[in-house]
Amino acid sequence: MIKLSTFAEVLEHANNNNKKLFEVFQDQEASLQEKCISFVRSKLAESLDVMHSSIKQGLANKELSPTGIVGDDSNKIIKRYTNKEIKTPFGELYGNIMAYAIATLEENQRMGKVVACPTAGSCGIVPAALIAYSEKFDISQEKQIDALLTAAGIGKIISFKVALAGAIAGCQAECGVASTMAAGALTELMGGDNEKILNAAALALKNVLGLTCDPVAGLVEVPCIKRNGFSAIHSATASEMALAGIKSAIPLDEVVDAMKQAGILMSPLLKECSEAGLATTKTGMHITNNLNINK
Numbered sequence: 001m002i003k004l005s006t007f008a009e010v011l012e013h014a015n016n017n018n019k020k021l022f023e024v025f026q027d028q029e030a031s032l033q034e035k036c037i038s039f040v041r042s043k044l045a046e047s048l049d050v051m052h053s054s055i056k057q058g059l060a061n062k063e064l065s066p067t068g069i070v071g072d073d074s075n076k077i078i079k080r081y082t083n084k085e086i087k088t089p090f091g092e093l094y095g096n097i098m099a100y101a102i103a104t105l106e107e108n109q110r111m112g113k114v115v116a117c118p119t120a121g122s123c124g125i126v127p128a129a130l131i132a133y134s135e136k137f138d139i140s141q142e143k144q145i146d147a148l149l150t151a152a153g154i155g156k157i158i159s160f161k162v163a164l165a166g167a168i169a170g171c172q173a174e175c176g177v178a179s180t181m182a183a184g185a186l187t188e189l190m191g192g193d194n195e196k197i198l199n200a201a202a203l204a205l206k207n208v209l210g211l212t213c214d215p216v217a218g219l220v221e222v223p224c225i226k227r228n229g230f231s232a233i234h235s236a237t238a239s240e241m242a243l244a245g246i247k248s249a250i251p252l253d254e255v256v257d258a259m260k261q262a263g264i265l266m267s268p269l270l271k272e273c274s275e276a277g278l279a280t281t282k283t284g285m286h287i288t289n290n291l292n293i294n295k
């Protein structure tokens, strides 16, 4: 039985056995589930299929959510990035990463099928980064599964220390951890070594410490949907920094400890109960009080 519970242990095990992080994560998962590696990979292939279809469905459907607040923002981005008359400065990949993340959340709000990675509220970040990049560079399914294993393994190790829920540790534990997972996946896809993958993850997580969970009307809409778009781009930034050779001054295990502490110190009012922050702004309250579903 392989039981590695910190990133330091995972890295040491990987380096001692001349393995990539995704190989260690898949060995550990197979061992924990008492299944073979091909079973683990086949489950991830199924998840990858769902990720693809949630992006596709999300973009195809322009219906607003039951609240009428959100639902067609992903298409606005695609429209801007496919308009030949507009010179977009950051390129198609940038636009697709944002749009795919938001499309997945829009699909979630329409009660479509998504992969919670790590949660439904943050379900757009990993698929957007992974699939937008893979489409652009024609990455094979096996390589995409390697990257997904990297993301999943990072999320799992963090979850050994902190519950991945806005109600426990704020949005740093949802969109924050999702961008950490996506940073690792992207770095794997772009050929980064084990150290660079963990540096990308640490850089991503450090930048979201203290992120609150204050959804308007208690719904996974405002700020969650657009936050997925931001967070997916954030993961790409962290990955690019790490691939350039920038190291996190604080190792990933210690960043996770800091995240846990920030979650404990955060007011309960800012942990998913919608009793502070954006939820109680004048406009947040106006939206809440005028929701059809509340009448």
Ligand code: SF4
Pocket: 121, 122, 165, 166, 167, 170, 171, 172, 174, 175, 212, 213, 214, 215, 219, 220, 221, 223, 224, 272
């Ligand atoms: S703000 Fe709260 S509900 Fe929304 S994604 Fe973040 S943790 Fe989830």
